[in-house]
Amino acid sequence: MRKPIIALAFIATIAFAAKAQDKPITTTPPMGWMSWFPFIDKINEKKIMEVADAMVKSGLRDAGYKLLQLDDGWMAATRDKEGRQYADTSRFPHGMKYLADYLHARGLKIGIYSSNGTQTCAGYPGSYNHEELDAKTYAAWGIDYLKYDACGEKENHTDRELHTRMSKALRAIGRPIMFEICIFSSGDTHLWGAEIADMWRTGGDIVKFIERTPEVTYKNWYENLGQVVGKENYAGNGHWNDPDNLIVDYPRNNKQTYEEQKAQFSLWSVVSAPLILGNDVRNMFDATKQILLNKEIIAVDQDKATKPGSRVISDDQKEVWVKQLNDGSKAVVIFNKQDTEATLSLNFKDINVAKKAKIRDLWSHSDKGTFTDTYSAKIAPHGVNMIKLIAAK
Missing domain, CATH: 3.20.20.70 (Aldolase class I)
Structure with a gap:
């Protein structure tokens, strides 16, 4: 929690x-x-x-x-x-x-x-x-x-x-x-x-x-x-x-x-x-x-802001960890705590991002586009989705 x-x-x-x-x-x-x-x-x-x-x-x-x-x-x-x-x-x-x-x-x-x-x-x-x-x-x-x-x-x-x-x-x-x-x-x-x-x-x-x-x-x-x-x-x-x-x-x-x-x-x-x-x-x-x-x-x-991330959400399904980066963006890890694959959602308000955000997937090395209010991903058992997120106008 x-x-x-x-x-x-x-x-x-x-x-x-x-x-x-x-x-x-x-x-x-x-x-x-x-x-x-x-x-x-x-x-x-x-x-x-x-x-x-x-x-x-x-x-x-x-x-x-x-x-x-x-x-x-x-x-x-x-x-x-x-x-x-x-x-x-x-x-x-x-x-x-x-x-x-x-x-x-x-x-x-x-x-x-x-x-x-x-x-x-x-x-x-x-x-x-x-x-x-x-x-x-x-x-x-x-x-x-x-x-x-x-x-x-x-x-x-x-x-x-x-x-x-x-x-x-x-x-x-x-x-x-x-x-x-x-x-x-x-x-x-x-x-x-x-x-x-x-x-x-x-x-x-x-x-x-x-x-x-x-x-x-x-x-x-x-x-x-x-x-x-x-x-x-x-x-x-x-x-x-x-x-x-x-x-x-x-x-x-x-x-x-x-x-x-x-x-x-x-x-x-x-x-x-x-x-x-x-x-x-x-x-x-x-x-x-x-x-x-x-x-x-x-x-x-190795981010130059040298600010460790923290856990902001922990429930029965997932954990969400967030780290503020030097360029103004945030690194976010969504961890699937379950023993089965699951589609998990991130609410932007939970990480202090208002409305729209541009998202990049750090494992697929791909830009996912601009999302409003929420973002969801299918995640393997005990796996993660790691993204870089920056607020968009």
Whole structure:
């Protein structure tokens, strides 16, 4: 159901936003790829270099997907004699600086992972009490992004305190490194995330117990989509709500339909979520490319107005999400919640558009014409119709 904006909450949001970092590293949501879904913690230099080459060859890099994030498992099982994290030498024989240089030479950025406790979620050395040393190490390697988890022993220190420690360490090194807060059990990170980070997880993992290869359906992403409802005013202009990665072309036990995967991509774009891929980009079907390389929908996610969209209608049949765009138009996603195909209608008054509007379909890449008061579309089960709408005289 639609909810009114409460004045006091709005004022609090404005006051909070003023505390955010003055110069965000990127003003639009990050786009890229993450290693955990396709490889879990079985990553190595060869695989990452192959992914980098595939990002270039497939056109993903040129479409905006420039970040390659190495998730949990890149590091050795222990720190070195100086106390530093280092890449596992059998899997990364040339070291992390070499890999960073390889990615940078191809116009890509490199991301890395650690945790605020003594161990990462997969049991490797975390950054607890090594924040300054790790930050300096990452900078020396040429790292561009750090995903910072919340696993491991932390001697009763709060996650907020420990993430703030790492944020300060990163700011002190003189190299811009994007920083993501990953506290998947927290429901309030959005209240303070922009004070110290570029993006923050809004809740739990989109795929649970990934090492056990669970059945993956549209319900995975639909549950995580609900995490951003009501948090729109805390994000924007370089600081982003992250409902977790895309599961388009998820590599194991993927039970989603093509239309359901289009739906996630559409909805992630309209809420200004980071577009982080989780598929094996070395082997992609043409249908996958049609989703991930849709320039018109990527443009919605990357819109210069940097204003996340919000859900304005939710009933038994559908949801309607709306995002105001920089050119004065609105991106609208109509999501069919039903298990059967349905013709669903959009009333212009519900999205504050008076009378007539010109409509463009962002999946068929076609202009639909000018409509008065309402617009209807036939939509697949758990699918979407995504349109760009501008008021007409």
